[in-house]
Amino acid sequence: MINKQNNKLGWLFASPYIIFGLVFFLGPLLWSLYLSFTNWDLIAPTYDFVGMDNFKKAMHAPGVQASFWVTYKFMMLFVPLVIVMSLGVALVIQGLPKFKSVYLIGFFLPYLSSGVVASLIVQGFLSYNSPVNEFLRKTFGLNIDWLGTPLSALFIVGLILAWKFTGYYALILTSGLESIDKEVYEAAAIDGVTQGQRFWKITLPLLYPALYTTLILAFGVTFGIFTEVYQLTGGGPNFATNTWQMEIFNQAFTNLQAGYASAIAIMASIVTFISIFVIRKLLESWGKRNGWV
């Protein structure tokens, strides 16, 4: 009797999330899947089922091919950058005698900032007639088209994202560092370990659970990049920063091809799912190989 009542209560408490998931995730996912087999623009009174045509078209579209590779380029740039930065911040904060949480909040603030505003500030900062570029031109004769060169455009977007997410990941890593027993460090100090050995042999292995979470989150971010690219480069130059979200947006809201955009969205979901699965397995095997889990 109590079990039955507990079950009902359990379902009742879980129901808001279940409804939310059904309405805002499962429903749109199924609708998107249906749309991906049509040529509908959401406006026309009639539409046709086009089978796999949208998927075939997407496979050969330069914009879609670019989004596939651009995501991994961002991954190679953003993930090491944000992990090194957040780990650095976490280690510095952990070593502070007091006001740790104040500093943590300070670093966390960029995460709450608007991507649009941050992008506009960066845009002004890097414009041809900004003080920075005036200085570079007049002092070193350098005229750099920061957002018009593929590599620097990728780097700038990656850097903004790293700035935005460093504080958030540092928060996770700080809690991981705080959970490491201080006695381990004391014992190591008695044994005469160096600072480097202390980090590689104690901190990193014991931080692995927090690092694992942070890495998965960071890899996930690269599949959803939109605002910064939309504001700064529009996916250019020559698709050099064209992410999945940018391509889906252009097809759905500029070209009004909801069916085709849905097919790209489904492809993006599959690629994301497979990539995260593989990355997760690699991280787990890395942990197991070193005996950290």
Added chain:
Amino acid sequence: MKKSRYSLLVAVTLLGGTMLTACGSGGNGGQSANGVTTIEFWAAPNPSQQAFWQEMAKEYATVNPDVKVNVSAIKESPSSEASIQAAIAGGNAPTIAENINRGFAAQLSNSKALVALDDLPQFKEIVESRNMTETIAPWEFADGHQYVLPIYSNPMLIGWRTDILKEIGYNEPPKTYSEVLDATKKLKAKYPDKYMWGKGADLADPTAWKRWFDFFLLYNAASDGNKFIEGQKFVADDKAGVETLTFVDDLRKANGILSQNATDPFENGVGVFTDIGPWTFDLWKTKYPELKYGENYTLTLPPVPDDMDPANAKTYADAKGLVIFNSAPEASKEAAAEFLKWVYSDENHDVAWFKQTNLPPARDDLNELEGFKQILAEKPELAPYAAAVSKGVPAMDNPKFNELQTLIGQEAFTKVIRGQIDPQTGWNNMKKAIEGELQ
């Protein structure tokens, strides 16, 4: 046990669904129980345009109390086109929307979302009373219908920094390709950090609409307004197209193009020329009050190839208009047509529009009516626009205009700007890609 669990889940889901449904919008404006017909009017998200339509709605309420015109701004999240698309899909489309260009109208009409205005009994009267027979003629769509009632037509002009030109020995702006290239050499010799075409990153951005304000400006001038696409055919003037790209390429080789991100390069004197629309002047009044028409800048038609007459150059017309949506209730559609007939039966409404927005009304008698003459005397910078209305070529009316114009950038224009392709190959690649898209 299992049954009750499922019943509970179903009940909770239904409850949630009902709540969400209740949150949704109900109806989109038609005739209410008290006999008042509502017109939902989506105005451009520009305060002066919004204010004009709100005034019209207020005045119309006194003339016709049985009709209520609700004016609101088109939401721009993520874009006004996307908002309209979402509204139609969600069954919440307005009765009328303004700020619609021909390309987007072609997309909408292709999906049967728009009322063919020429089928309305009021249409002929509106065109005649507004004196816009000639202006509306090129707005006819490939299927022979008129889906957009043009409100304004901005012939895009080239703004020249005459103060900088004077410093390099020019008392008036160069008009032909050779003259522009010659001026570029002199500019670079004196000011290596300044550029002749100082537009910034838009030139290297393949986004479709940006081609209206660079490629089509020059192409329309070089081709004497030859169409680019007609129906489903690529009919562009190859010679003029290659000439346009060659001019751009020559200007790039002379280091005369600023195609990287820059803050207001024309206004800040980094660039000598750029495209200027009349909406710019109100902004300049507060942000760049030092810019004065006739003193340190002037406006001209785009430069042309050496063998053409610059005085008769064509340009791109940034023109937008009103549409009536098919999904609106019949009573609202009928009331909307009557409302538009009322607005455009009085020329003073167009005078008020011009005064408030700086956007030249799409009518044939812009330079003749006293009201317009007064405004042009007060704002001399608008006079070149009024004079060039007949030189403006509106955008293509192809439902795939976004894809097609993206290809112009991707295959030819932005590549030439970056020096990644020669003009002839760029043109050939673009033509092939566009013809493929049109099939």
